[in-house]
Amino acid sequence: AQTVTQSQPEMSVQEAETVTLSCTYDTSESDYYLFWYKQPPSRQMILVIRQEAYKQQNATENRFSVNFQKAAKSFSLKISDSQLGDAAMYFCALLNFGNEKLTFGTGTRLTIIP
């Protein structure tokens, strides 16, 4: 079984500041992928960033970066220079290699304070 845990139901950050969202996971597989998805009030699900477990280098996409700690099974998302448009629910997700089941965490609601 694979599980994803997001222990922060809600987070807030001042505009232009940096915030880190936490995610831990559990899997018995050695090859897997990790994702962060964003869900704004429109209900759309938008892929923010992705990471292959075999890559030690942390993924980066513009203002979004991850801190991937494989031994600790931790996959946090850092948002730099927070913008009002970053306000959304953020979901961490895990996909085992060769498995067709993407498992999501329970989400973190991020509020941006102007």
Next chain:
Amino acid sequence: NAGVTQTPKFQVLKTGQSMTLQCAQDMNHEYMSWYRQDPGMGLRLIHYSVGAGITDQGEVPNGYNVSRSTTEDFPLRLLSAAPSQTSVYFCASSYRLRINSPLHFGNGTRLTVT
């Protein structure tokens, strides 16, 4: 290119009624899936399909049926609706569920069962 199209956007059912949530994609994706989203529980996989004629159960399949007669369509059937099925339902597709072929989500269907 319409992407993933879900219909209807909203639906109210009475307990015991049946209905079908429609999902269609025009990207020639092999993989299609249904999730339900409930407050505090994230997205949970109901059923998925890796190609026409192939379906499998996800995390919460009870009370739902699916079929995949074509590559484009993946309807979700509720045979006898129950209040516990009140939720937001998302259909998602991918060429193949891998790191470089992330999920494309529909805009969701909000279902209320009274």
